[in-house]
Amino acid sequence: MTAVPTEFPAGRRFGDRIGDNALYAITAAAGAGVVVLIGAVAWKVFDGSSLAFSDFGLGFLVHSVWDPVHNEFGALSFIYGTAVTSFIALLLAAPIAIGIALYLTELAPRAIRETVGALVEMLAAIPSVILGLWGILVLGPFMLNHLEPWLQSFLGWIPLFSGDPSQKGILSASIVLTIMAVPIIASVARELFVRVPAELKDGARALGATRWEVVRGVVLQYTRAGLGAAVILGLGRALGEAIAVTQVIGGTVNIPSSLFESGDTLASRIAAQYQGSASNLQTSSLFYLAAILLVFSLIINLIAQLIVRRFEHTHIGAS
Amino acid sequence: MSTTPPNIDPRAAALFQTDGRLRRRRIVNRLMEALGTIASLAAVAVLVIVVASVVKNGWGAFSVEFFTTSPSLSGFGTAEGGILSSIVGSILLVVIATIFALPIGVLVAIFVSEVAPRKVADVIRLALDVINGLPTIVTGIFIFSVLVLAQGQSAIAGGLALAIIGLPLIARSAQEVLRLVPTSYREAGLALGAPRWRTILGVILPTSLGGILTGTTLAIARVAGETAPLLFTTSLAVTTSVTWDPTQPVQSMPLTIFQYAEQPDPSFHEQAWATGAVLLAFVLVVSLISKFLLARSRRKLTQ
Numbered sequence: 371m372t373a374v375p376t377e378f379p380a381g382r383r384f385g386d387r388i389g390d391n392a393l394y395a396i397t398a399a400a401g402a403g404v405v406v407l408i409g410a411v412a413w414k415v416f417d418g419s420s421l422a423f424s425d426f427g428l429g430f431l432v433h434s435v436w437d438p439v440h441n442e443f444g445a446l447s448f449i450y451g452t453a454v455t456s457f458i459a460l461l462l463a464a465p466i467a468i469g470i471a472l473y474l475t476e477l478a479p480r481a482i483r484e485t486v487g488a489l490v491e492m493l494a495a496i497p498s499v500i501l502g503l504w505g506i507l508v509l510g511p512f513m514l515n516h517l518e519p520w521l522q523s524f525l526g527w528i529p530l531f532s533g534d535p536s537q538k539g540i541l542s543a544s545i546v547l548t549i550m551a552v553p554i555i556a557s558v559a560r561e562l563f564v565r566v567p568a569e570l571k572d573g574a575r576a577l578g579a580t581r582w583e584v585v586r587g588v589v590l591q592y593t594r595a596g597l598g599a600a601v602i603l604g605l606g607r608a609l610g611e612a613i614a615v616t617q618v619i620g621g622t623v624n625i626p627s628s629l630f631e632s633g634d635t636l637a638s639r640i641a642a643q644y645q646g647s648a649s650n651l652q653t654s655s656l657f658y659l660a661a662i663l664l665v666f667s668l669i670i671n672l673i674a675q676l677i678v679r680r681f682e683h684t685h686i687g688a689s
Numbered sequence: 690m691s692t693t694p695p696n697i698d699p700r701a702a703a704l705f706q707t708d709g710r711l712r713r714r715r716i717v718n719r720l721m722e723a724l725g726t727i728a729s730l731a732a733v734a735v736l737v738i739v740v741a742s743v744v745k746n747g748w749g750a751f752s753v754e755f756f757t758t759s760p761s762l763s764g765f766g767t768a769e770g771g772i773l774s775s776i777v778g779s780i781l782l783v784v785i786a787t788i789f790a791l792p793i794g795v796l797v798a799i800f801v802s803e804v805a806p807r808k809v810a811d812v813i814r815l816a817l818d819v820i821n822g823l824p825t826i827v828t829g830i831f832i833f834s835v836l837v838l839a840q841g842q843s844a845i846a847g848g849l850a851l852a853i854i855g856l857p858l859i860a861r862s863a864q865e866v867l868r869l870v871p872t873s874y875r876e877a878g879l880a881l882g883a884p885r886w887r888t889i890l891g892v893i894l895p896t897s898l899g900g901i902l903t904g905t906t907l908a909i910a911r912v913a914g915e916t917a918p919l920l921f922t923t924s925l926a927v928t929t930s931v932t933w934d935p936t937q938p939v940q941s942m943p944l945t946i947f948q949y950a951e952q953p954d955p956s957f958h959e960q961a962w963a964t965g966a967v968l969l970a971f972v973l974v975v976s977l978i979s980k981f982l983l984a985r986s987r988r989k990l991t992q
Binding site: 580 | 714715717721725727731732733736738739742793796797801803812815817820822824826827828831834835853884886889890913914915920925946947950951958972976
């Protein structure tokens with residue numbers, strides 16, 4: 371007969387308790403560190419901009435000037451450039467990306483589905499500096515010699531498409547941003563479309579709907595909140611891209627009336643100033659630009675994440 | 690039984706009614722299918738065009754010297770020498786970034802999926818998503834103000850900026866694999882009388898190690914191509930010689946591409962393309978491998 375223990379050990383061993391507590395403490399510290407990091411980024415960026423803020427105040431946001439010689443700085447033309455390039459990029463990217471996601475989930479033959487999907491994802495993996503290099507040396511001349519003259523011949527009567535075609539400018543930057551935003555929106559949209567319950571689609575098909583009608587009536591309806599979030603995530607990407615935009619936008623301080631003209635965005639202006647500032651005020655103004663960018667991107671990301679979480683909660687959590 | 694499916698707009702239901710417009714509906718359907726296909730083709734075409742441009746334009750610069758020497762200043766306005774100092778600098782930066790991001794990322798993932806109460810875990814997950822969405826130039830500016838203003842540029846500063854970018858990627862993929870570890874493993878560990886820390890370190894982590902490592906390679910592929918965070922942290926480097934000293938600023942491949950692209954002489958452009966080809970090959974191969982491995986470790990865990 372083996373001895374059967376009549377009672378369990380009174381408590382866990384001392385070492386185990388220490389080990390458990392140590393594990394909790396270390397991992398909790400790492401987790402807290404993540405939250406602290408965001409706070410630190412915000413604090414440092416705002417702190418750095420305090421000099422410019424005390425000099426220019428909120429007027430910084432509505433002045434279109436960047437003059438290191440006279441120490442005059444303002445962000446308006448960069449805010450404008452950011453808004454216009456991001457807007458055009460999304461206008462182009464959203465339908466393309468949703469089209470890709472629909473093709474990959476509804477249309478593509480099984481054999482090529484994964485390959486095409488992987489290729490689209492590879493587009494997202496291209497480093498932005500390489501896309502910018504391509505933007506300068508390949509896209510730029512193409513814009514100058516082909517696309518912009520062609521656009522002008524049709525739409526030249528609209529002020530947006532007036533002026534001389536150029537290699538670098540708002541439109542070039544928007545196209546590069548489109549290329550960056552498409553794979554992001556497409557991959558989120560694809561995940562959404564896959565989750566549409568088959569019985570809903572089958573129901574629509576049984577009613578005689580064509581494939582497009584199933585998409586329009588069921589797939590897009592079911593996922594529209596999520597699609598909104600996908601587009602907002604793409605916006606976040608377009609807004610914050612510094613390198614490729616610096617390379618192709620031309621980098622001038624003006625509020626261009628034509629898409630062919632050069633301009634600048636918040637992120638690209640910061641990037642273009644990396645070789646040094648003439649004064650503390652200029653450095654501080656860069657921080658001010660970064661602070662504006664940070665606020666925009668925080669708002670956009672939080673909105674997108676809240677939508678995604680709500681979508682997952684109502685559509686995935688319920689099933 | 691005429692219940693409409695849930696979540697369908699009543700307006701949409703009208704679409705399903707068959708009437709004499711069948712022909713038009715078919716045409717619209719075809720049109721939309723064609724647009725979706727064209728969109729996909731366009732995306733693939735852009736990928737092919739960009740990759741082809743990089744390879745075609747950079748091909749001429751490839752030589753043994755390109756990989757084994759650093760740029761020399763002897764060429765007057767033309768590119769002389771190779772990119773060895775950039776390759777070494779990029780390796781150094783990625784190693785530093787991994788050293789910081791990997792352990793912290795794994796610890797955060799363990800906290801979120803094994804230790805933290807649900808609400809706390811949600812907050813930290815949101816925080817990770819926010820960090821992931823930070824414009825990388827802002828990350829660079831942050832490190833600039835924390836480190837560079839006081840101590841000057843260094844590979845450590847650049848590596849730290851990259852670590853912040855890699856951290857959410859590593860933490861997220863680690864979380865994802867940790868979640869796939871079957872609950873029975875945890876219960877088995879606890880049933881054997883092992884305390885939680887030993888269950889986590891001895892059972893759960895080893896099981897998910899493959900997934901964590903492949904997530905790390907994905908992060909490496911991402912940060913290796915980043916330029917913006919390096920501008921303010923490690924851009925003013927001596928490019929003509931190789932340095933492994935992390936306290937000095939180092940040249941890197943993305944920065945070389947960025948700077949050469951702005952040069953007037955075409956010889957710099959050719960070198961920029963060639964550097965782009967090296968970087969692109971690295972990034973694409975690493976991300977393909979990690980995707981393949983991630984799928985495999987996921988399959989293993991879900992079996």
